[in-house]
Amino acid sequence: MSVETTTETAPVPKKGMNILFGLTLLGLLLFLWLLLGLSTTSFWTSNNISNLLRQGSMTAILAVGQTFVIITAGIDLSVGAVVGFSSVTVAWLLQHGVPLWPAMGITLLVGVAIGAFHAFGIVRMGLPAFIITLATLTSLRGIGLLVTNGSTISISDESFTNFSRADFLGIPSLFWMVIAVAIPAYIFLHLSRWGRYLFAVGSNSEAARLSGVNVNRTIYLAYILSSTCAAFVGLLLASRIGIGNATQAEGWELQAIASSVIGGTSLFGAVGSVHGPLLGAFILATINNGANLLNVNAFVQRIITGVLIIVIVYFDQLRRRGSR
Amino acid sequence: MTGLYDVSHRHDNGATTIAKHPVPKGQPILELRGLQKKYGAVEALKPANITFLSGEIHAIVGENGAGKSTLIKLLTGVIRRTSGEVFWCGDAVQLATPNEAISRGINAVHQEVVLCRHLSVAANMFLGDEINKNGLMRKRAMTDAAQAVLNDLGFNLPAAALLSDLTIGQQQLVATARAAMRGTQFLIFDEPTAYLTRQESAQLFRLIRRLQAEGVTIVYISHRMEEVFELADRVSVLRDGTHIGTRKIAETNDAELISMMINRTIEQIYHKETLPIGATIVETRGLSGPGFSDVSLSVRAGEIVGLYGLIGAGRSEFALGLYGRQPLSAGEVHWQGNKVRIRNERDAMDLGIALAPESRRDQGLCLNLPIGLNINLPVFDRLSRGLTINRGREIENADRQIKDLKIKTPTRRVLASAMSGGNQQKIVIGKWLSHGAKLFIFDEPTVGVDVGTKAEIYRLFARLLEQGAGIILISSYLPEVYELSDRLHVFRQGKLVASHTYRSASHEEVLTQAIGV
Known part of the structure; x- marks a missing residue:
């Protein structure tokens, strides 16, 4: 029994709290850039900046897809494996004479199918998201290794491999791909009813169901979007390294989850945005890039990343508590 | 002892x-002197003097x-008092933590x-x-x-x-x-x-x-x-x-x-207005599903049909079945004279059925989302044009329900979890007012709701009836269903066991039928 009052005053959320948090992250990113610019000579070179943007772009796209899933209170551990598997898929198709555009289309459809399979496991078989996506993580790596017999397939199509090295208006094409994903993602999550349904399902799926939300369809949508983003990143990666290899993108699922969480997504569901994970991904990329420039031991880089995740998410928790 | x-x-x-000196039977063992609990400006317990005898x-x-x-939580150390004193076996005690209460020998068995x-x-x-x-x-x-x-x-x-x-x-x-x-x-x-x-x-x-x-x-x-x-x-x-x-x-x-x-007298809370009864909105014939069987009843425009019974008697299960949440195993549903099949919640909504479910927390609300999103959840498809939601209409609809229902919140952006039980119930109801339903099912709408809000909810029933809707009211609180229902059906063990018109049976009769002695 709750305490009943007629004179209560509920805490008012400060206007634009989300935007403010976004600005804090942006501030952190700019601060890191400033710091690295002052402490190294090589940071603010066009070469390094485009390298940084290329590094961050792929994680950023994965993180956006991952965020959709996490908002429904789920998790997608398979995205790294999907990236590797997609690189194999597109390389294999090209090797077998499939023209470039159909090959890329088929690869994306494979991503859709993987996401649909995840949702099927969750909705119809009643498996936890953690388990079904963990299972496909290992299986997809296995299938990819089986198809390639454990080796790599090189891609000879130069128009494909040139894409990732190209620039447009002085900005790497890979970063343009982030924008191409982020704008529809923003419209979907923040401006359309389906975005609202993701939040509702993540908050209380029974209440959403009784309000007429098709919960199963919403879950399918979230996992399909995540896997399709991963397949897209698989294409970008294949273009960048010029090969298809099932063991590529090892651990990228954790990078994606970390970017999402740094960007303010709650693993309990129903809290998240599109701009948050994007900033999170580039903060992680900046730290790795900066550590390389400063000749920090690669092992230490991993430790720094871990500590950073704890610190940022802890401050986010404090902020949430404070605003309640 | x-x-x-x-x-x-x-x-x-x-x-x-355990206290060294056992308190003899009939002497004070626990004394509350001016015990008070405030949550912010709200007094959940005004200074109370109660003595418990050994x-x-x-x-x-x-x-x-x-x-x-609040009183139980204070005595078991779950919450701390704002002011006042507690004497245990004659000694002033804090009861600041559950462990302290338990170590002194104070225990609770919860519902x-x-x-x-x-x-x-x-x-x-x-x-x-x-x-x-x-x-x-x-x-x-x-x-x-x-x-x-x-x-x-x-x-x-x-x-x-x-x-x-x-x-x-x-x-x-x-x-x-x-x-x-x-x-x-x-x-x-x-x-x-x-x-x-x-x-x-x-x-x-x-x-x-x-x-x-x-x-x-x-x-x-x-x-x-x-x-x-x-x-x-x-x-x-x-x-x-x-x-x-x-x-x-x-x-x-x-x-x-x-x-x-x-x-206060019962008449002051339940003012029943007698409205002209219209055409039949819904009729069930031998409806069966998980937890209920062979239920035949009808609801007409302008009337409240009450369903009374103990918890687990099949009332809420019937409501969920009619709403498409649970699969039906037998029977027919006729909607405004036509036989219909309700396969899921969306079918029910599209016909014009609204459900304010039994548990606000588990079924009614997305607690960690804003009030506005909760109110608009069933109608986002109508608030959208093409791909995107019409932001102006979204805001307008939420604000209108907040104002109409007098939901006590400064803005629609406050999270539903920050509201009291009564206001939360209003949010659940508000969801369905813009949907324009013909049949409203209210399952335990006044549990954990203060008296003032109760009266508001009952007035809202009258408003819905005036607009030509019909209401199914499910309640475990007999005076409520008894005083408000034009027709009252009693459930026991999944079956509809008795039906009465307004005040045609005594409280005792209805209660006996529900318990089945």
Whole structure:
């Protein structure tokens, strides 16, 4: 029994709290850039900046897809494996004479199918998201290794491999791909009813169901979007390294989850945005890039990343508590 | 004075510090002087002076929101008082933590069982107080000891069984046995019979009397007058956070207690307006599904059809079946004269059925999302044009419901979890007002809602009826369904067992039909 009052005053959320948090992250990113610019000579070179943007772009796209899933209170551990598997898929198709555009289309459809399979496991078989996506993580790596017999397939199509090295208006094409994903993602999550349904399902799926939300369809949508983003990143990666290899993108699922969480997504569901994970991904990329420039031991880089995740998410928790 | 089965002496860790000087029967054991609890500016419990006498059964009665839960939480150390003093066996005590309360011998058995479902009965009884030898748990010894206690109490329960295999009633008995075993001197029961069968209730009452005979002081919180008169020696009444008074049970009666509890006449709360009854909106014929069977009833425009019965009698299950949440196994639904099939919630919504479900928390609200999103959830498809939501209409719809329903919030962006029960219920109702339904199903709409909001909800019913809607009102609170329903159907064990027109049967008759004696 709750305490009943007629004179209560509920805490008012400060206007634009989300935007403010976004600005804090942006501030952190700019601060890191400033710091690295002052402490190294090589940071603010066009070469390094485009390298940084290329590094961050792929994680950023994965993180956006991952965020959709996490908002429904789920998790997608398979995205790294999907990236590797997609690189194999597109390389294999090209090797077998499939023209470039159909090959890329088929690869994306494979991503859709993987996401649909995840949702099927969750909705119809009643498996936890953690388990079904963990299972496909290992299986997809296995299938990819089986198809390639454990080796790599090189891609000879130069128009494909040139894409990732190209620039447009002085900005790497890979970063343009982030924008191409982020704008529809923003419209979907923040401006359309389906975005609202993701939040509702993540908050209380029974209440959403009784309000007429098709919960199963919403879950399918979230996992399909995540896997399709991963397949897209698989294409970008294949273009960048010029090969298809099932063991590529090892651990990228954790990078994606970390970017999402740094960007303010709650693993309990129903809290998240599109701009948050994007900033999170580039903060992680900046730290790795900066550590390389400063000749920090690669092992230490991993430790720094871990500590950073704890610190940022802890401050986010404090902020949430404070605003309640 | 220790409890029935003091197993704590096996440990020399001094966890249980039973008072050195036992309080003689009939002398004050726990005294509250000006005990007060404020949440911000809100007084959940106004300064109360209540004395509990050693060895008595002291009932506490009051409506939802009267302050009973606050009082229990203060006594068991779950929350801290704002001001006032508490004397235990004559000494001033803090009762600042649950551990302090337990170590002094104050325990509570809650309405909702708070035990570990995946552990055995014995493991639950010894939880936090296990029998150890060389750092290893002695499972066999605990099972045997627990079984001895259960047998001695006359409970036919296996100590080795998993708690989740027992009924809620049996779990309640385990919780009581656990408290009895732990050197309890002061045991609080919070509406313990809410989910019990009559047999289980009788067992529980025997146990309570036995504990009393052993010298344990019992506080018994209940809605049910007959239980209070059967068990208690004295009774205290709370209303709106105020202690109205304490009476000896022999010197009072139903009518006095009820008038102390509500301080207003029934007519003042339930003003029933008689409206012209229109055409039939929905009719079910022999409808069956999980938890209910062969239910035939109809709802016409302008009328309230009440469904009364005990928890689990099939009322809510029927509502969920009609709403498409549960699959129907037999029977027909006719909507405005046409036979229809309702396969899912969306089908029901599209016909024009709205459901304010039984549990706000579990079924009604997305608690950690804003009020505005909750209100708009069923109608986002109408607020959208093409791919995107029309932001202006989204805001306008949310703000209109907040204003119309007088939801007490500064903006639609406040999270639903920040609101009180009454305001949360208004949000659940607000969801459906913009949807434009013809049939509204309200399942327990006034549980945990204060009196003022109750009256508002009842006025809203009248407004919906005027607009030509029909209402199915489900309630476990007899006066509510009795006074508001044009037709009242009684459910028992999944079946519709009796039907009455407005006030054509007495309370006793309806209650008897629901219980089935």
